Amino acid sequence: MNTLEWKQEDGISWIALSRPELRNAVNYEMMDELDEILHKIEATDDKIVVMTGSGNRAFCSGGDLSLFHSLYTEAEAYGMLSKMGQILKRIFLFPKPTVALLNGAAVGGGCELITACDFRIARRNTKFGFVQGSLEITTGWGGGTMLFERLKPHDAMTYLMTSQLFAAEKGFEDGFIHQLINDDENLEDGLRQFLNPYLKQSANVLSAYKKIWLNKFDLATFEENVEKEIRNCSKLWEKEEHHAAVRRFLNK
Numbered sequence: 001m002n003t004l005e006w007k008q009e010d011g012i013s014w015i016a017l018s019r020p021e022l023r024n025a026v027n028y029e030m031m032d033e034l035d036e037i038l039h040k041i042e043a044t045d046d047k048i049v050v051m052t053g054s055g056n057r058a059f060c061s062g063g064d065l066s067l068f069h070s071l072y073t074e075a076e077a078y079g080m081l082s083k084m085g086q087i088l089k090r091i092f093l094f095p096k097p098t099v100a101l102l103n104g105a106a107v108g109g110g111c112e113l114i115t116a117c118d119f120r121i122a123r124r125n126t127k128f129g130f131v132q133g134s135l136e137i138t139t140g141w142g143g144g145t146m147l148f149e150r151l152k153p154h155d156a157m158t159y160l161m162t163s164q165l166f167a168a169e170k171g172f173e174d175g176f177i178h179q180l181i182n183d184d185e186n187l188e189d190g191l192r193q194f195l196n197p198y199l200k201q202s203a204n205v206l207s208a209y210k211k212i213w214l215n216k217f218d219l220a221t222f223e224e225n226v227e228k229e230i231r232n233c234s235k236l237w238e239k240e241e242h243h244a245a246v247r248r249f250l251n252k
């Protein structure tokens, strides 16, 4: 694997997004490798999946703008967005519980990725934000649809409509982040402490409860809503306002 690290330990499957020089931005190779690893993990006896980022700066900075900047038309954007949208849906609907461990900032699509996970655990000083609005687009991997399943509508709208970066503490107050880990604490140790009561249960029990949550969804409606989100974002993507905003980010 070139863009991910995978380890299995004590019933936990750890996936680390590993492009730290670009703050773990997602490129096509990472999408393919995520898809591959999720298939592998599904076939294991591991109880819980933890997703984190390499380095201490970022969990994930979203789509790789230096690469996706070359996508110009609505159709080109749709190809990329729907490819990653499929992966986010797989994570959201994954048969085992999933945890996002924020070792650093989760921004743009990175914030969508943590939203697809069942639990979010963060180092105290980290930030997260759906900054897509400041790039003149919206969430485009399905994370907006998923956020409304995680939060009260008012809080979800505030996160999405203001494009702000928020402190992990704010996420904790809103119930978006489920556990904060102090700066002087080892991140993995903090996570293990959080997961211990869950890991005492069997994989079958954990998967069965995950299934009860997923049974709540009318899958066809959920998929349709994600699709509409991806299509809307694709339309905004091809506008000059978006391309100009990305140029400003890349030339800063």
Ligand SMILES: C[C@@H](C(=O)O)C(=O)SCCNC(=O)CCNC(=O)[C@H](O)C(C)(C)COP(=O)(O)OP(=O)(O)OC[C@H]1O[C@@H](n2cnc3c(N)ncnc32)[C@H](O)[C@@H]1OP(=O)(O)O
Pocket (backbone or CB within 6 Å): 021, 022, 023, 025, 057, 058, 060, 061, 062, 063, 064, 065, 066, 067, 081, 105, 107, 108, 109, 110, 112, 131, 132, 135, 138, 139, 140, 141, 249, 250
């Ligand atoms: C697809 C879409 C969607 O939601 O559907 C999206 O995701 S839109 C993508 C939304 N993402 C963003 O707008 C990117 C935001 N990135 C940031 O705000 C920041 O990089 C942080 C993640 C907070 C990290 O800040 P920090 O000060 O640690 O690093 P930095 O900004 O100096 O970045 C280090 C290097 O990584 C690059 N870099 C950072 N994020 C990148 C990205 N998403 N794509 C491509 N390159 C990126 C920077 O240009 C820089 O390159 P050099 O070392 O060469 O100077």
